[in-house]
Amino acid sequence: MSRQTQAIIHANAITENFSVLQALAPQSKPMAVIKADAYGHGAVTVARLLRDQAVRFAVAIIEEAIALREAGITAPIVVLEGPHQPKECYLARQNDCVMVMHSEQQLQWASDCTDADRPAIWIKVDSGMHRLGFSLEDTPRVLNRYRHIISDESVLVTHLASADDLQSDFTQRQLQAFRKVSEDAGLPVSIANSPATIAWPQSRGDWNRLGVALFGSGPPLPEGAGALRPAMTLRSSVMALHAVPQGEAVGYGQMWTATRDSIIATVGIGYADGYPRHCPNGTPVMIKGQRAALVGRVSMDMITIDVTDIAGVKMGDRVELWGAHIPIDEVAAWAGSIGYELMTRVSARVPRIVRHD
Numbered sequence: 001m002s003r004q005t006q007a008i009i010h011a012n013a014i015t016e017n018f019s020v021l022q023a024l025a026p027q028s029k030p031m032a033v034i035k036a037d038a039y040g041h042g043a044v045t046v047a048r049l050l051r052d053q054a055v056r057f058a059v060a061i062i063e064e065a066i067a068l069r070e071a072g073i074t075a076p077i078v079v080l081e082g083p084h085q086p087k088e089c090y091l092a093r094q095n096d097c098v099m100v101m102h103s104e105q106q107l108q109w110a111s112d113c114t115d116a117d118r119p120a121i122w123i124k125v126d127s128g129m130h131r132l133g134f135s136l137e138d139t140p141r142v143l144n145r146y147r148h149i150i151s152d153e154s155v156l157v158t159h160l161a162s163a164d165d166l167q168s169d170f171t172q173r174q175l176q177a178f179r180k181v182s183e184d185a186g187l188p189v190s191i192a193n194s195p196a197t198i199a200w201p202q203s204r205g206d207w208n209r210l211g212v213a214l215f216g217s218g219p220p221l222p223e224g225a226g227a228l229r230p231a232m233t234l235r236s237s238v239m240a241l242h243a244v245p246q247g248e249a250v251g252y253g254q255m256w257t258a259t260r261d262s263i264i265a266t267v268g269i270g271y272a273d274g275y276p277r278h279c280p281n282g283t284p285v286m287i288k289g290q291r292a293a294l295v296g297r298v299s300m301d302m303i304t305i306d307v308t309d310i311a312g313v314k315m316g317d318r319v320e321l322w323g324a325h326i327p328i329d330e331v332a333a334w335a336g337s338i339g340y341e342l343m344t345r346v347s348a349r350v351p352r353i354v355r356h357d
């Protein structure tokens with residue numbers, strides 16, 4: 001066995017988080033967004049865990065959907081970016097995928113398909129984020145023009161730019177703008193991602209698209225709705241211990257200098273594993289049930305932590321980088337990033353160990 005650097009995937013946290021989110025929006029159908037390898041947790045693992053709970057799965061691109069099919073996942077899959085090339089329409093139909101169409105070119109590709117090759121489509125509306133989708137003004141024309149490829153399965157979709165900002169009124173503005181178009185269209189709607197499902201009840205539609213909150217990250221749940229549990233513990237262990245005299249610096253670029261005689265533990269994880277290189281001195285880790293601070297620059301395969309105040313640290317001791325004790329969003333804030341980025345960047349070098357606890 002090599003180093004003890006692992007991402008523990010807490011299976012029960014994922015299924016429980018899903019249930020908690022579903023209970024918040026009982027009128028909506030739940031869809032689990034498992035793009036980017038289920039935000040680093042393993043798309044096939046998560047799809048299997050949620051097999052009996054999620055009515056559908058969503059991914060970003062068709063390749064992700066096909067990988068799920070090859071692993072035996074049979075639930076319908078929504079491809080959020082729709083086709084990038086015409087042949088993806090055919091692939092989507094073959095693989096029972098719904099394509100979310102955001103451009104007229106995509107709709108034309110679907111229109112050009114034979115009836116037997118055409119996938120079910122959803123239509124994406126740009127209600128203010130200005131990333132993908134038809135403008136509010138153009139949507140009625142588009143719906144009319146492509147009426148022949150809109151089916152019972154079709155849904156009008158939009159995405160919220162600031163649902164995680166509870167102080168912003170932009171979500172209300174997007175909701176109002178979208179409501180006007182969707183009422184006229186008379187189609188089912190899908191608006192909410194995780195933060196919106198949690199914090200903006202008016203955004204809960206026919207389908208909610210639940211991503212990051214399945215993995216325990218996101219805004220706090222409403223009073224009495226329970227709590228989300230982190231679905232990943234990223235951990236490693238102490239591989240070296242050094243006494244560093246006061247005045248000596250540690251690591252590349254000498255970014256941290258001991259202000260007292262210190263004990264520094266070297267831990268077997270670095271930016272090549274997905275631990276953010278931007279984490280500065282002071283970023284918390286957990287060792288022997290106590291918080292310790294990252295000191296010195298994150299290397300490719302190692303970090304250094306100050307364990308001077310923690311008694312009895314020895315080689316092989318476990319270190320939690322994030323998980324139940326060190327929230328991933330806290331580490332992300334230190335790194336100037338977000339939990340989403342940290343989860344999705346845990347590299348292939350880190351074994352995922354699925355635990356049912």
Ligand SMILES: Cc1ncc(COP(=O)(O)O)c(C=O)c1O
Binds near residue numbers: 080193194209210
């Ligand atoms: C279009 C779309 N819907 C839903 C989601 C899921 O969002 P979240 O992870 O915030 O739940 C994403 C994620 O980026 C997305 O791009």
